[in-house]
Amino acid sequence: MTVLEVLQSTTAYFQKRGIENPRLNAEHLLAHSLGRKRLDVYLEFERDLAEPELAPIRDLVRRRGQNEPLQHLLGTVEFCGNVFLCDKRALVPRPETEELVGLLIADCGLRIAKQILDVGTGSGVIALTLAQKFPEAKIRQLIETAPAHLNTGGLLALEIGLGQEPGLIELLRQKNYGDIEPKNDYSGRTRFLLARYG
Numbered sequence: 001m002t003v004l005e006v007l008q009s010t011t012a013y014f015q016k017r018g019i020e021n022p023r024l025n026a027e028h029l030l031a032h033s034l035g036r037k038r039l040d041v042y043l044e045f046e047r048d049l050a051e052p053e054l055a056p057i058r059d060l061v062r063r064r065g066q067n068e069p070l071q072h073l074l075g076t077v078e079f080c081g082n083v084f085l086c087d088k089r090a091l092v093p094r095p096e097t098e099e100l101v102g103l104l105i106a107d108c109g110l111r112i113a114k115q116i117l118d119v120g121t122g123s124g125v126i127a128l129t130l131a132q133k134f135p136e137a138k139i140r141q142l143i144e145t146a147p148a149h150l151n152t153g154g155l156l157a158l159e160i161g162l163g164q165e166p167g168l169i170e171l172l173r174q175k176n177y178g179d180i181e182p183k184n185d186y187s188g189r190t191r192f193l194l195a196r197y198g
Contacts, residue, residue: 001036001048001049001052002045002046002048002049003030003034003041003044003045003046003047003049004045006030006040006049006054006057007023007026007027007030007031007045008039008060009028009112010026010029010193011023013061013065014026014064014065017065018164019067021081021124022140025064025070026061027041027061028070028074029057029061029064029070029073029074030057032060032074032184033053033056033057033060034053034057034075042156043047053117060073069092071086071091071092072086072087072088074086074179075087077092077093077123078100079093079097079098079128079129080101080102080125080129082125082128082129082132084124084125084128084150086123090123090124091127092125093123093125094125095185095186096159096185096186096191096192097125097126097159098193099185099186099191099192099197100126100157100159100192101125101126101129101130101193103128103157103183103192104155104157105130106165107155107157107194112128127139136152150198151197151198152197152198153196153197153198154196154197154198155194155195156177156193156194156195156196156197157192157194157198158170158191158192158193158195159191159192159193160191160192160193162190164194165182165190167181168193169193172193172195175197177195177196177197178195178196178198179193179194179195179196180195181193189198
């Protein structure tokens with residue numbers, strides 16, 4: 001099979017399996033398996049692939065067809081312009097999480113962030129991205145509760161699930177947070193809460 005034939009058959013397979021962006025997924029997996037950049041695959045459309053090259057591609061395609069995340073198969077994920085290692089030990093960072101980091105950088109842009117606390121870090125992309133942006137800040141582990149680690153006026157930023165906003169706002173008020181500000185994500189849904197302690 002040629003590179004183009006593999007790309008076309010993989011795209012068709014992903015379409016049947018309901019994989020979002022089937023052609024893009026096929027391109028990424030093919031490029032990864034061949035050790036090429038995605039755009040370089042287009043330059044090799046007519047090249048015949050030998051069986052030793054096809055076997056790893058088939059395995060990746062099968063796994064993606066079973067809904068294993070593309071980023072886990074590639075072993076990396078791009079987040080805020082950086083590339084992070086990514087595997088099944090953590091969830092793949094979502095575009096909404098990247099949006100949250102953008103809000104935090106904008107919020108802290110006029111002030112120097114001295115301490116940043118990332119709770120439930122998952123892959124760690126939030127803390128690592130903010131540490132890169134604010135190298136003078138300290139990344140601390142939450143031991144008990146956020147107020148014990150926040151100065152007066154310290155910012156608590158939360159990425160929340162749908163429908164959690166009213167209960168969380170009430171809880172933040174009870175715990176002495178002010179300036180509570182819900183923020184919408186790109187799709188217009190309330191996805192973030194920003195609050196200052198004290």
